Amino acid sequence: MTENHDGKQQGSVPSRQRKRFPGISSRAYEHPADRSALVALRKLTGFDTVFKALSGLLPERSLRLLYLSDSVRVSDAQFSHLNEMLRDACYILDLDRVPPMYVTQNPVPNAMCVGLDEPVIVLTTGLVELLDEEEMRAVIGHEVGHALSGHAVYRTVLLFLTNVALKVAWIPLGNVAVMAIVTALREWFRKSELSADRAGLLVGQDLRASMRGLMKLAGGNHLHEMNVDAFLAQADEYEKAGDLRDSVLKILNVLPRSHPFTTVRAAELKRWSESRDHQRLMDGHYPKRSEDKDASVSDSFRESAGHYAQTVRDSKDPLFKLVGDIAGGAGDLAGDLGGRLRTVFGGGAPKEPGKDTGTEKDSGKDADREPGEGPGA
Numbered sequence: 001m002t003e004n005h006d007g008k009q010q011g012s013v014p015s016r017q018r019k020r021f022p023g024i025s026s027r028a029y030e031h032p033a034d035r036s037a038l039v040a041l042r043k044l045t046g047f048d049t050v051f052k053a054l055s056g057l058l059p060e061r062s063l064r065l066l067y068l069s070d071s072v073r074v075s076d077a078q079f080s081h082l083n084e085m086l087r088d089a090c091y092i093l094d095l096d097r098v099p100p101m102y103v104t105q106n107p108v109p110n111a112m113c114v115g116l117d118e119p120v121i122v123l124t125t126g127l128v129e130l131l132d133e134e135e136m137r138a139v140i141g142h143e144v145g146h147a148l149s150g151h152a153v154y155r156t157v158l159l160f161l162t163n164v165a166l167k168v169a170w171i172p173l174g175n176v177a178v179m180a181i182v183t184a185l186r187e188w189f190r191k192s193e194l195s196a197d198r199a200g201l202l203v204g205q206d207l208r209a210s211m212r213g214l215m216k217l218a219g220g221n222h223l224h225e226m227n228v229d230a231f232l233a234q235a236d237e238y239e240k241a242g243d244l245r246d247s248v249l250k251i252l253n254v255l256p257r258s259h260p261f262t263t264v265r266a267a268e269l270k271r272w273s274e275s276r277d278h279q280r281l282m283d284g285h286y287p288k289r290s291e292d293k294d295a296s297v298s299d300s301f302r303e304s305a306g307h308y309a310q311t312v313r314d315s316k317d318p319l320f321k322l323v324g325d326i327a328g329g330a331g332d333l334a335g336d337l338g339g340r341l342r343t344v345f346g347g348g349a350p351k352e353p354g355k356d357t358g359t360e361k362d363s364g365k366d367a368d369r370e371p372g373e374g375p376g377a
Helices: 032-043 047-056 060-070 080-092 125-130 133-149 151-167 174-204 207-219 228-240 244-254 262-273 276-282 289-294 297-314 318-346
Strands: 101-104 111-114 120-124
Touching: 032 174, 060 101, 060 120, 080 101, 080 133, 080 174, 101 125, 111 133, 111 151, 120 125, 120 133, 125 133, 133 151, 133 174, 133 207, 151 174, 174 207, 174 262, 207 228, 207 262, 228 262, 262 276
Parallel strands: 101 120
Antiparallel strands: 111 120
16 A cells, blocks of 8 residues: 555555656656647747637536536545546656546547646546556556646647537638648647657556557457557558558548557657656656746757657658658758869869868868868768
């Protein structure tokens, strides 16, 4: 038996020791694309005020009343094992205020975190019946990660705008404008799901349980028929299979979704679990919430740009490989053209690759060149 941060005994917490992350900032686990967007939004003067001003339009009050009247609120008296997991997740991620959580009748396995002033976590009965204790611990950690990152606000906006898009579909061009915003929000939200998966791993600290949960979301409660390694092999096959037509179809398939595909999520989470960033975090080296106000927008954008560049370089997808080849070819062409222009305006014949055409005295200009400067650098 252990105690949570409210001093109450928790019987369902596993006997194994799990690390806690006092004062952890959500920047510690956020996907680079997710983090750069959030840092930029948080830096905008009056951004939160504008969103809260929308509270009269957004369906937050309606959602709260709906869950209160037609769902089961998790507490010590109802779904107590889920309540203990929720408190435990908030303790590990050092979230001061435990958000209310509801279980709602729906056979489709799902969970979400919504709300403007206060996040609310909702689990469907289909999810509760599908997952075991350790898998559910990762899911609840996932939703607490959404709460800590402030994703609930943007998720609520996305739900509202999706509903608006349906209502204005009959207005000429009206739906186009709304759907453009919805599409952009969905792209951000898919990245935020990767962030929350990382938070779930920090709470559960059991990669296999996180993998099992994702497999069950894809294939149902048939673990005896599934295999984690084979599931991850699917993700690898999905990423590199097909030609450019398949790459375009992948993009079209994911556009209407709020979540990335489950095999992709599993592969992304496994890569992050093996990264140096994850190891440093587990060793206690991570950004703190007290430092959030000093977070650099430009640093976040650079990290995001670096992440996408690395993704293009490492990807096995035919379209990404083509983009990488074009970018590399353009770089080589620019370097070669730059070398020829220097030759024309500086005099002398172009050097053949790998040959030195002059003495050290003759190449005095090159001697003053900065390291890394020159054709193809």
